[in-house]
Amino acid sequence: MSDERNMIAETVERLFEEHLDTTVIEVAESGIWPTALWDEIAANGLDRVLVPAEQGGIGGSWEDAFVIIRAAGRHTAPVPLAETIGAGWLLAQAGLDVPEGPLSLTDDIARVPWAAQAVQILIAAGDGAFTVREPGETEIIPDRNIGRDPRDGITDPGTATQHTGEVQTIGALVRSCQMAGAIAEVLELCVTYAGERVQFGRPIGKFQAMQQKLALLAGESAAAGIAAQSACRAIDRDEDAMFAIAIAKIRTGEAAGKAAAISHQVFGAIGFTDEHHLHHLTRRLWSWRAEFGGERIWSERLGRAVAEQGADNLWPGLTQGF
C-alpha cells in the first residue's frame, strides 16, 4: 500500500475505534441520525476522498476509497459514507459541484438510502444518466432495510436535468466494498469465538466439522476482498469497469450469503440474540447483497456480455481484465 493509503487506513480505523461502538449502532438503528459519528467522518474528509482537491476533497483513488468503504463495512457504520463517496465521484465526473454533507444515490426511488439526511440524491435515470434531487423537493416515506438503515421512498423523482453517470454500477461497487469488509470481520469474529467457546471439553474450533466450515468462510472472505479491490483498481485505470464491478458484486454477494449462514451456525444461539454484535453484520450483508442489483441481475448482464464476446475470446478477454 502507498504511504497515503496507509495513512487513510490508520485514520479510518482509529476513527471507528473511537467513535463507533454497539451503542452508536443501536441508537442509529432506532432511527436517530448519529450526528457525532458523521461529523467526525466529515472533519477528517473521509466522505470526500474522491472529490478533487480543487473542490476541497482528498482527490484520492478508488483504491483509497476501498480502504475507507471496506472499513465502514467492517464496522457496520450506520451512516451513508459509502453512498457519499460514490455520489461525490459521480457528481465530480459529471462536472458538478459536490456539496458538503451526506449524499445519497439510488436505482430505486422506493429504497433511497438516508433520503431524509442527504443534501442531494442522485437518481438513476436510465441509459447511463442520473438526475439530482434535494430532499425538500419531494415527500419522503420512511422505511428501512433489514440492516435497519434508512431506505426511504420518495414520491417524486422529478424531471430535472440529466447528467452522465452510472448510478447502479457505482452503487454496486460501493456495496461490494462494504460486503468485503463485513465478511472479513465475520471471519475474524468466528475464528476468535471458535477458539474460545468450549463444548465437549474443548474449543469448538478443534472439531473438524467446525474447521471445515471456517475454512470455507476464509475462502469466501479472500474471494470477496480481492474481487472488490480489483474492481476499484479497474475503475482507477479508466478501463471499462463494467466487467470488474459485475464480478465484484456477484462474488461478494455470493460470499455474503455463505458467510452469514456459516457465522450463525458457528455462533449458535448467542449469535441469534439481540445483544450480540453478529447480526449487525449479517443483517447488513443480506441487505447490501440485494441492493444496486443482486447477483442475478449482474450475472445475466455479465454472462450475456461474455457470450456476445464469443467463446474464442473468453481467455484473451480474461487476461486483458474484461
Add this chain to the structure above:
Amino acid sequence: MQPLTFEPCDLPDAAEALRDDVRAFLADELAGYPVSKRAHSWIGFDADFSCKLGARGWLGMTWPAPWGPGRSALERYVVIEELLAAGAPVAAHWIAERQSGQLLLRFGNDEQRALCLPGIVAGETYFCIGMSEPDSGSDLASIRSKAVKTDVKGQSGWVINGRKVWTTYAQNSHYMIALLRTGEAEKSRHEGTTQFLIDLSLPGVGVRPIRNMLGDEEFNEVTFDEVFVPDAMMIGAEGDGWRQVTAELAFERSGPDRFLSAFALLIELVRFVSTLPPEAAAGAYDAVGRLYAHLSTLRALSISVATRLDAGEEPALEASVLKDLGVTFEQSIPEIAQQILGIAPRLDCGSDFESSLAYVQQACVSFSLRGGTTEIMRGVIARGLGLR
C-alpha cells in the same frame, strides 16, 4: 488469527511480453488438436510436445544457472496459464517441472541435479510422485514403505521395499521422488521419514497400471522389491522427509492448474450459450456470468499468490485457500452445464461440448482428491487460521 493476505497484483511487463509468443506457438502446434483431447488438460500426455516446449526454453524457466535461465516465477506463470487455457498436452513433463525439479533444487544434491534437471529442462525426463500407499491416503504420515541403510558390495546405500499407489504416469516416468520410512516415529508421527530419488529402471521396481473409472490407464501401482539405491540418492537429510514433502505439496497446490483443468469445457459451454436466442437465454447467461465471476476472481487470487512466491515468501495458507476454491469451481462447471443446459454427455460421436462434458463429468471427481482431498485442504486452512 493470521490474516489472509490477497492483494490484487499485475503481472509485470516482462511476463506479459511472453504471452503472444506462447499463444502463437500453441496456435501452430495445437492446430487440429481436438477439444475432446484438450478437455484432458494437464492429464494429456505427449512427449514430443514437451520436448518442443523444452526447445523453446519454457521448462525450468525459474531455475538458476547452471540449470536454467533464472527468469521470474511470474514469467513462468504466464507460460503455464497459456498452456492450461489451451488444453495443451503437458502431462509428460508436468510433475517433473512443477514440483520434482523444484524440490531437487531446494533440498537435493548436485549429483541429483546433474542427473535430472537438464533432462527436465529439455522436456525429456519425467517424474512421478511417490507419496500415497495402499493403506496411506490422506494419512500420509502412516506410510510403511521402507528404506533400510545397508552396504552392498562395498557400496553404501539403502534397500527399498514397499508399494506406492496412484502414481500418475509412472509407466512413462524415469524417476520417482518417494517418501519412505527410514526410522521410527517416536515423539511425533512425522519423524522417521526421508525422501529418495529412485530411478524406475532399477532391478526390483515394478509398475502396474491401475485402470481408472474412465477406462484410462494413467495412474499405477509401483512396487519396490529389494531395490538398492546409493547414498547419493537420498534427498536432503535423513528424517527430514515430512518437512520436505510439505514444501513439495506447496508447489503442487498453488498453481493455476488448480482452477483451469476444466477450462476446455467452459469454453464449449460459452460457445453453446452464444448460440442461444437472447430472449431464451437468461438462465444460461446467469450461469455463465457466475462462472466468469468465479474464474476471474480465482485468477486474481492466483496471481496474488504467485507474486508472493516470486518475492520469496511462502504463502502456504493462501495457496491452500486457492486450491480449495479452485477445485470447487472446476467441479461446478459440469454440474452447472447439466443443470442449466440439460445436455447429455456423449462418449464417441458427441459435439465438442458433449464430449468435453463426458470427460470432465467423470474426471472431475478426482480433482478434489489429487494433491490433497478437500477435507485435508480445509484442515490445512483451519491450521493456518490458528484453530488446530
